[in-house]
Amino acid sequence: MAVGRPRTFDCDVALDHAMEVFWRHGYEGATIAQLTEAMGINPPSLYAAFGSKEGLLKAALDRYTERRAAWMEEVLSAPTAREVAERMLMGVAEKQTNPANPPGCLLVQGGIACGTGSASVPFELAARRAQTEEQLRDRFARAKEEGDLKPSADPAALARYVSAVSVGMGVMASSGADREALAQVAAVAIKAIEEQSAR
Template structure:
């Protein structure tokens, strides 16, 4: 029995668990803003509110964390860009919706400018697996546009003689260029003007690709 002068040791509760999604979103924004190489583990820990052992235990390391952050970006930001594309009744309307939505999203206040996937350079900095991932993710834009054009051909909106891959590359390139311009300070209004000019070329590119 302890005497009255002895103090009982305080009970230790379970260590506080961090919110994984919140921490991942913090890492995503830091990577998005600074890039893979320029972002240090200490900066990631500070942004995520965890220590280094917790980061490695939860995510497996910097490269794995970056991959998770890129996928988180796709899941959280993709719907803002692609929602109108998916709902549009024609291929032309779909591509116009994609470009105009991009003009709204890419220069958003309170977020890093431009598209994290488009602007990512980790693959060119000696990280082969990340390069393969980024090439795959960037190809999704091209693939979705091409598939929508192929559907338009099947439905009679476009001639079966057009080359959907060429048209898809043109409009995917416009969207990627808008991301670079947004990072360099282009305004929403300027990007919307770019989108509208690109759509004025619709008739020309759908005929010239035959």
Template sequence: MGRRRKFDVEKVLDATLCVFWRKGYEGASYADLTEAAGVERPALYSAFGNKEALFRQALARYYERYLDFIPQALELPTARDAAMHILYRSAELHTQYPDHTGCLGVNGVLAGSDDAEPVRKALIEARAAGEAQLRERFERAINEGDLPDNARPDVLAAFVMAVLHGMAVQAKAGFSREMLEAVAKQALSTWPTHSATDSEKSSPG
């Protein structure tokens, strides 16, 4: 009986992550994945399960390794600081790797067949969780007096997510980091602030 081929699971996962990042879930073929991994299909799926299971593990690794700036941003002093950090770091990430631009989550959700529906739902749920974190951060900002009382945390969170997703699509289409940062700057120019009347109300005396 032949000996089973051994391989570095971490390196294989990183390699397949890049394939999914570049081609999306449905666009990544078994041939693409095994070629990038440098292992045969039986060994690949013996280690990770089927294609969907492999994608889910790659997505978890993507969040852990590449989106660590999001939890960091949520701890910044102001809501605007948090939004700015996320937008500018995303502009950097989306354009950092020429062979896989954009966002793995956004690229991966552009899948339409029935077979890909569980993956599409998983990505939608992941994005919804991220939006909920932003909403909670903005709610805290209102309670702390950082945002005006009439600010809408739910709308602000949806706005930031919409800009993020649009930037990811633009990066995939070839937009430069400089252009994405200009988009982020334009988005932040609409950030809600306290009016002079609000400041007078909050000032002592």
């Protein structure tokens, strides 16, 4: 039985490097030359492994989502809706201004300014952001059932609000806002969630 040649690169490490290029330059701005240089591979290897530039983005997004999953688990495990919002938004303020990463959020940055040939990219990113919003909605619904939120509270609207604030903070971070500025925005949003608390 014929055995394919082993790949000469570590897929996870290569994806981490590709993720950073997409994060810094967006999908449209990231060139194949930049991606292959960062990943340490040649264009034929990229296409053989991922099929296309869009396929590479989806693989990088999977890796990014995987990394975020543990953090989201921690966010959602907070005992109250207010603390869920605090963990999420203060975490965003910290993560999106961490000098170890590009500023902002890949799920926002990746799809800014996409041309007609890559029209599906913003939808892919929006779908990933919607997953986070859905997780928040479910958690806020549970908070309402447990009597943590007022009977009049709308879990879906609260989740959409926290998600929108999070995305806005990502745009601010990518434009150079510092952690203090983001934390101020987060504090106002946390107060708004607190006002929906039944306790």
